[in-house]
Amino acid sequence: RLLRDLADIKPERxxxxxxxxxxxxxxxxxxxxxxxxxxxxxxxxxxxxxxxxYDPLFLDPATNRTFAELTREExxxxxxxxxxxxxxxxxxTA
Numbered sequence: 001r002l003l004r005d006l007a008d009i010k011p012e013r014x015x016x017x018x019x020x021x022x023x024x025x026x027x028x029x030x031x032x033x034x035x036x037x038x039x040x041x042x043x044x045x046x047x048x049x050x051x052x053x054y055d056p057l058f059l060d061p062a063t064n065r066t067f068a069e070l071t072r073e074e075x076x077x078x079x080x081x082x083x084x085x086x087x088x089x090x091x092x093t094a
Contacts, residue, residue: 002057006042014042016058018080022088032091036083040067051075 006014018038024031039061046056048068055067060078067075076082 002042002054003044006044011041011044016040016042018058020080020084022084024088032088034084034087034091036080036085036087038067038078038080038083 017040020036022034024033038058041059041061042054043057043059043066046068047059047066048056048070050070050072051066051068055075058067059065060067060070063070063074063078067079070078076085
């Protein structure tokens, strides 16, 4: 459906981003929030066999590969979830 909805959209207008927000909460409420953003572009056709969901369509401009083409370790370093998780771990160990 995504590709069908974007069929008439020029490549330079197919910007996208994944966003992740983690919240640490206890009985008193939210203590801290951590966020990560992964900017990218939506391709016209899928590439790669890894990942899930939109990964084969989501091009990471820094690597010129889709999230489905990255190794698990590369995706962790580039993804919105990885960025939020690393911020959380940094806070946790500080």
